[in-house]
Amino acid sequence: MRYLSTRGHADRKRFCEILLEGLAPDGGLYLPESYPQIAGRLAELRQVWATRGYADLAFEILKLYIDDIPEADLLALCRKTYTQEVFGSPEIAPLRRLEDGVYLQALSNGPTLAFKDMAMQLLGNLFEYELARRGEELNILGATSGDTGSAAEYAMRGKKGVRVFMTSPKGRMSPFQQAQMFSLLDENIHNIAIDGVFDDCQDIVKAVSNDLEFKRRYKIGTVNSINWARLLAQVVYYFAGYFQATTRDEQQVAFTVPSGNFGNICAGHVARMMGLPVARLVVATNENDVLDEFFRTGMYRVRVGADTHETSSPSMDISKASNFERFVFDLLGRDAAKTKALFSDALSAQGFFDLGQHPAFAEAKTRYGFASGKSTHLNRLATIRDTHQRFGEVIDTHTADGVKVAREQLQPGVPMLVLETALPIKFAATIEEALGQPPARPPGFEGLEAKPRKVRVMPADVAQVKAYITEHAAD
Numbered sequence: 504m505r506y507l508s509t510r511g512h513a514d515r516k517r518f519c520e521i522l523l524e525g526l527a528p529d530g531g532l533y534l535p536e537s538y539p540q541i542a543g544r545l546a547e548l549r550q551v552w553a554t555r556g557y558a559d560l561a562f563e564i565l566k567l568y569i570d571d572i573p574e575a576d577l578l579a580l581c582r583k584t585y586t587q588e589v590f591g592s593p594e595i596a597p598l599r600r601l602e603d604g605v606y607l608q609a610l611s612n613g614p615t616l617a618f619k620d621m622a623m624q625l626l627g628n629l630f631e632y633e634l635a636r637r638g639e640e641l642n643i644l645g646a647t648s649g650d651t652g653s654a655a656e657y658a659m660r661g662k663k664g665v666r667v668f669m670t671s672p673k674g675r676m677s678p679f680q681q682a683q684m685f686s687l688l689d690e691n692i693h694n695i696a697i698d699g700v701f702d703d704c705q706d707i708v709k710a711v712s713n714d715l716e717f718k719r720r721y722k723i724g725t726v727n728s729i730n731w732a733r734l735l736a737q738v739v740y741y742f743a744g745y746f747q748a749t750t751r752d753e754q755q756v757a758f759t760v761p762s763g764n765f766g767n768i769c770a771g772h773v774a775r776m777m778g779l780p781v782a783r784l785v786v787a788t789n790e791n792d793v794l795d796e797f798f799r800t801g802m803y804r805v806r807v808g809a810d811t812h813e814t815s816s817p818s819m820d821i822s823k824a825s826n827f828e829r830f831v832f833d834l835l836g837r838d839a840a841k842t843k844a845l846f847s848d849a850l851s852a853q854g855f856f857d858l859g860q861h862p863a864f865a866e867a868k869t870r871y872g873f874a875s876g877k878s879t880h881l882n883r884l885a886t887i888r889d890t891h892q893r894f895g896e897v898i899d900t901h902t903a904d905g906v907k908v909a910r911e912q913l914q915p916g917v918p919m920l921v922l923e924t925a926l927p928i929k930f931a932a933t934i935e936e937a938l939g940q941p942p943a944r945p946p947g948f949e950g951l952e953a954k955p956r957k958v959r960v961m962p963a964d965v966a967q968v969k970a971y972i973t974e975h976a977a978d
């Protein structure tokens with residue numbers, strides 16, 4: 504298996520070469536040259552799921568994309584990652600029925616209680632494995648508004664050869680999220696609270712990464728959602744969800760995915776391209792409806808900072824969807840020149856492109872199965888309240904956006920699987936607003952906010968962040 508760039512760079516790389524990289528050299532995103540087909544193997548994979556479980560299913564899927572890690576090692580990495588101890592149940596991503604035709608697939612029972620653990624935990628083990636094999640080290644520098652940073656820290660804590668420097672906007676994450684991150688006292692984890700907003704953090708990360716000499720000298724890397732290995736790890740739970748919702752391989756299902764950067768649902772697109780019988784992939788957005796606008800009209804219009812709303816499903820508060828280029832590349836018949844013209848030229852010149860009149864646009868729905876919808880704060884509150892009253896279930900704000908949109912897209916006879924992307928305790932204030940009572944705290948998280956903390960506060964100043972990295976990069 505070789506990987507190419509969506510913008511047409513001539514290089515063809517193997518999995519472990521792109522594992523530690525972000526963007527391709529031409530600014531594109533990596534995708535496999537072709538999607539391995541599983542159409543004739545569904546029964547066999549169902550059997551793997553039923554008898555050997557999630558970790559072995561992950562191995563069977565990952566090995567179709569990874570040919571530069573010996574199979575025995577890859578299997579061991581999958582089995583080390585996907586355990587009941589870490590993910591809270593033997594199914595790892597269990598499915599439960601909400602109402603007729605609507606199911607919730609739990610992806611949020613990992614260490615940080617959001618779906619990002621599903622991929623990040625594997626990434627931590629893959630990084631440690633590959634860095635040891637190369638005899639190298641890596642300093643991960645990131646910016647987070649909540650879920651990504653904590654998932655990365657819990658995945659990398661105690662890992663050999665890896666340090667994490669995670670910037671976050673001071674005082675702007677939920678109290679639970681702050682406590683989760685800052686209570687990590689591991690030597691290789693560094694929390695940096697920036698006096699500013701999330702964009703300031705992102706600008707600092709960009710500025711440091713653009714200093715190529717500094718980047719090379721201090722071996723700076725990232726773990727953002729464009730990383731192909733993260734996306735690949737997410738493909739597995741679409742299969743696990745399908746096998747739990749169906750009994751026969753001719754049956755179809757649909758997924759609704761609370762979306763921000765289009766990473767999660769892009770993994771669903773990959774699963775579907777491999778031949779998983781998925782009737783529909785429904786993109787659910789919040790007030791930041793960049794993606795809903797595209798799937799309704801063909802217009803992709805990135806928002807400026809001032810047009811990006813701070814919402815009660817904050818992990819979906821995006822101004823542009825960083826993985827979206829992968830889907831558009833496929834939609835345009837893998838035309839790299841056209842993809843580059845849209846994402847590099849049109850977006851930087853005018854901030855939008857419009858495929859509304861392009862013959863391929865209709866295929867987003869007809870051939871690729873996409874649909875979309877939007878949910879607002881009031882929808883979110885109403886959905887949380889209704890789900891609690893009728894089913895005794897408390898769902899988080901992002902999942903509520905998914906449930907709201909899913910109900911608008913039901914098709915008779917097709918089970919709709921809504922991905923549960925976080926647990927309610929992470930966004931307790933909104934749950935309390937909706938229900939008049941705080942959500943239950945899962946066992947193991949008692950007293951989290953009172954634990955000792957390790958965090959360095961800094962102004963939004965690139966030089967100070969660099970000095971901090973310089974000081975700690977050799978610890």
Ligand SMILES: *Cc1c(COP(=O)(O)O)cnc(C)c1O
Binds near residue numbers: 618728761768818924
């Ligand atoms: C990251 C995140 C999302 C958005 O996922 P994307 O892959 O960026 O589309 C949705 N919900 C929660 C809780 C998240 O943490």
